[in-house]
Each structure stands twice: as C-alpha cells, then as structure tokens.
Amino acid sequence: MTDTIKFFREAIKTLKTSGTVMPSSSFLAKKMLQNIHFASADIIVELGPGNGAITKFILRKLHPTATLICFEINENFHKTLSEIKHSQLIVLKSSAENLEEELLRLGIHEVNYIVSSLPLTIIPEKITNVILSQSYQVLKPNGTFTQYQYSLSYFKKLKQFFRHSISLKFELLNFPPAFIYLCKKVG
Numbered sequence: 001m002t003d004t005i006k007f008f009r010e011a012i013k014t015l016k017t018s019g020t021v022m023p024s025s026s027f028l029a030k031k032m033l034q035n036i037h038f039a040s041a042d043i044i045v046e047l048g049p050g051n052g053a054i055t056k057f058i059l060r061k062l063h064p065t066a067t068l069i070c071f072e073i074n075e076n077f078h079k080t081l082s083e084i085k086h087s088q089l090i091v092l093k094s095s096a097e098n099l100e101e102e103l104l105r106l107g108i109h110e111v112n113y114i115v116s117s118l119p120l121t122i123i124p125e126k127i128t129n130v131i132l133s134q135s136y137q138v139l140k141p142n143g144t145f146t147q148y149q150y151s152l153s154y155f156k157k158l159k160q161f162f163r164h165s166i167s168l169k170f171e172l173l174n175f176p177p178a179f180i181y182l183c184k185k186v187g
Contacts, residue, residue: 023053024117024148027173030057031180032146034169036113038063043111045103045138046070047096047131048118051080058115059086069106071096097127099134110140116147120154132161141187148178158183 024032032054036044038061049055049070058068069090072078081091094102096118103111114135120128135145145162147154148171158166162183169180 023051024178025053025171025174026057028148028171028178028180029054031169031171032115032148033057033061035144035146035182036061036115038066041066041112043108043113044068045099045111045114047099047114047116047135048072049081050074050077050117052077052084054115054117055081055084055089059084059089062088064088069103069108069111071099071102095127097130097134099131100138103138109138110143111138112140112143114139114143114145116145118147120147120157121149121151128157132158136161136185139185141185143185145181145183145185147181147183149181150176150178152179154181 041063042065044058044062044066046055046058046068049072055068055070062068067088067090069092070081071092071094072081073093073095075093078091078093090106092102096116103109118131123131139145147158155166158181162185164186165184167182169182171178171180
C-alpha cells in the first residue's frame with residue numbers, strides 16, 4: 001500500500017485531529033523550508049508531521065550536528081515516524097501544547113525554527129493560544145515559525161503572537177492549495 005493511501009485512510013479516521021485527507025506535496029514541503037538556514041540551525045521542531053512528508057525533506061537538509069524534534073499525537077502517524085531511522089530525529093508522542101515542557105525535558109531552552117502542519121482552525125482556541133504562545137517563547141531571536149493553512153482566516157490570530165513580522169506565500173501545487181505563513185520572532 002502506498003504512503004498516500006495509508007495517509008488517506010488514517011486521515012479519514014481522524015479528520016478532527018489531522019485536518020486534511022492528503023499528505024503535503026513536495027512543492028509545499030520545499031516552500032515551507034525555503035527560509036530555513038540549515039547550515040546554522042541547531043534545533044528544528046516540527047509540529048504535526050503526520051506521515052513525515054515534510055520531515056523527510058528536513059532530514060535531507062539537516063546539518064550533521066543539528067536535531068529535528070517532531071511532535072505527533074496520532075498513534076499510527078507516530079509509529080510511522082518512529083520507523084524513520086535517523087540519528088538526528090527525535091519523535092515525541094506528545095501534543096504541541098506541551099512544547100516547552102517536552103523541550104525542557106530534553107535540556108533544550110531555545111530553537112531556531114518551528115515548522116507546523118497543525119490544523120489550527122479546528123483545534124480549540126484555548127489550545128492554539130497555548131501552542132502559539134509557547135512557540136513564540138521557545139524561538140530564538142530572529143527564529144521563524146512557519147505554518148500552512150488552507151485559508152487566510154488565521155492571519156489575525158498569528159498576528160497576535162508575531163506582531164511585527166508575518167509574510168505570506170501560496171502553494172498552488174498541493175491538494176488542497178495552501179497558504180504559508182512565515183512568522184519571525186523579531187529581537
């Protein structure tokens with residue numbers, strides 16, 4: 001069975017938490033990672049990696065001394081990610097709302113980049129507020145939080161946390177087409 005079919009089956013079963021029925025396209029993955037300076041990044045966090053469509057692109061570009069930490073709550077997606085054997089990959093079966101706690105447990109206080117595929121529009125607002133607040137807190141100055149969504153409805157919410165620097169990109173070659181929010185922690 002192909003990865004896309006496996007993803008589709010799992011996503012249909014868990015649509016309320018996965019937020020999509022198709023994995024990210026390679027075009028979306030590449031555009032999500034365009035602003036990451038892999039040569040200088042020590043720690044990259046991925047929130048909601050699903051079956052690892054974007055994870056695999058990150059791992060190919062990751063500097064030999066860097067670490068990628070993935071947060072995935074879906075049991076089957078977590079299992080799929082855990083099967084990726086890569087010494088620089090840490091896969092946590094934990095919610096993104098536990099970001100600060102989990103990073104501290106690993107001895108990490110700051111990260112360079114956060115790449116998020118979380119379906120923020122269907123996650124309760126109280127939880128998204130915690131996720132976005134903690135994401136902002138753990139980013140190093142000039143760190144970037146990159147999020148994709150299928151609409152522009154989340155621009156206002158992201159602006160509450162990343163007041164000074166949000167830019168948008170669009171990727172038509174994804175199903176469905178996606179908006180990419182690039183949110184920089186100025187400082």
